[in-house]
Amino acid sequence: MNLLNIIFLLEFSVIKPAFGFMFWATVVFLIFWLFVGKLAFKPIVRALNQRADDIQTSLDAAKTAREQMSQLKAENEKIMAEARDEKMKIIKEAKEAANLIINESKEKAKEEANRIMVNSKNDIENAKKAALVDIKNQVGVMALDIAEKVMRKDLASSQQDYVKRLVDEIKMN
């Protein structure tokens, strides 16, 4: 049995495009394409594109923000590290300065002490000398007084000068 016979015999109507059906199919498709296509598909596609763009933009922005954040963080860390170094340096320097000052002070104090000691020694020496001179003078005066008192009875006042010179000689020594 050939295929054509089957089609002819059994009223295989779906393969025979009927004019009326084609007319209505055209109407339906044109309405769908021109009406729904314009009023629905166009705005939907546009909205989807818009959203895709928005999402892309947001993703890009987020990426940039993340990059900036990490950059900022790195910078902050760098600054922190620098600050830490600076701190250590300052502390070290301060310590050194303190030590220096202490040492200097110690030196100075020592020197001062020495100086004071020397001065004191000198003063003491001077005082001693003065005291000795004074004592000598006192002793001389006392001796003179004694001698005067002794001599008043027998010595003239001219001899007093001689005695004074003798006392001075003692001082010079």
Added chain:
Amino acid sequence: MYKVFKNSLFVAIFSVTRLFAQQHAAEMGANAGQDTLAHSVNIPSGAHSAAEEVHGAGPAVMDANHAEHAAGGHEEAEFKADEAAFHHISDLNVYSIGPWNLPLPCMLYAPNKGWSLFSSSKFGIDNAHHGSGHKAIDGYVLNHGKVMRVKDPNFPQTEVEVGHFTTREEVIDEKGTKKDVSYVEYNGAEYALEHQSTADGGLFGGGITNFYDFSITKNVAGMFLILALLSWLFLSMAKKYKSAPGTAPTGIQKLIEPLIMFIKEEVAIPFIGAKHERFMPLLLSLFFLILALNLFGQIPFFGGTNVTGNLGFTVVLAIIVTLVVNFNGNKHYWQHIFNMPGIPGWVKFLITPIEVLSIFIKPLTLSLRLFANITAGHIVILVFISLIFMFGKSGANPGAAWGASVASVLLALFISAIELLVAFIQAYVFTLLTASYIGAATEEHHAHEAEH
């Protein structure tokens, strides 16, 4: 791979059922009088007509008919799975839901009569006899749900009562081509009927007849229903995008959006490129209309509209696509057809006719592919369902019918599942090829430019 499998399966089942039916013709004829199942279940079968004749017509008429049928090699009593299948995939002037045949508006034009507008309920649709009318209006009759016109111009062009419909195999030309010809009984005489005019030019047994059918048929009603449904769906969706822009999709948007994005990302952009935006409405219209109609045709007990499995529909789409492609064809596209660059002149004499022919072959294959796939799917399912009636011998063997029904339901379920896949694949393929044709017509040939 699947297509090859399905087509061979279709052919195999087709021939087997036909042979099966013929083999059992004789015994079925004997059982025709006892036919009960076919009356209670609404499945088209020759048994209806036979039973009709037994109950309705006198014994003399019946004998005469039997003699004629035997001569024509047609046995009215047999159940023919192929006929049943073809009837169910064809476009009708009634909308069948279950056992009911809902009337539809008829808009008929006959050159010798003018327009006739009326509802197909005026034919007096007989639900028990599969949508045949018992009245003729303006020379039109309703034969198994399909409007036909009496060939004889002397037939009364008003409303008259008519009798039964018979179909006989007749030799229509000297080459021995056989064709089924339907007759209607009126006033004791038989009048030959004609189908509506079709655009196949006689290639498939159609051609220009004595009337044109612009009715809202089952398929047209189905198309309108789908058009309304899709319009509502997409317009309400579009409104959502406008009223709440920049928000996450909700409800139906979540279902449809991936499909739109799929067509955009996988079909439009790869094939058309930068200019795809302009063709998105066309591609989306094609995809969603074909998909919706494919799926709508798969709904059981709901008319079984077979729009995408009708060559008329696919041809219309293919013609529109061809017009869009060729109106958008740029200089390079036409140059490639009429003056292919980079080949010797004598080859152009071979290439150019082929290229010109391809303008027309492309839509032809586009329409045939969709039509054949959907029709084949419908027929395979219908043939599996028909197994019940073949094994049951139209009610004579209910035990076998029950047995066969288990197997046939399982098989039909399996094919239905595949058909759901096919509904998507064919809508996708049609859209994809449309995009590729548009892409080829609008492509800028920078590489070629550089060569010359």
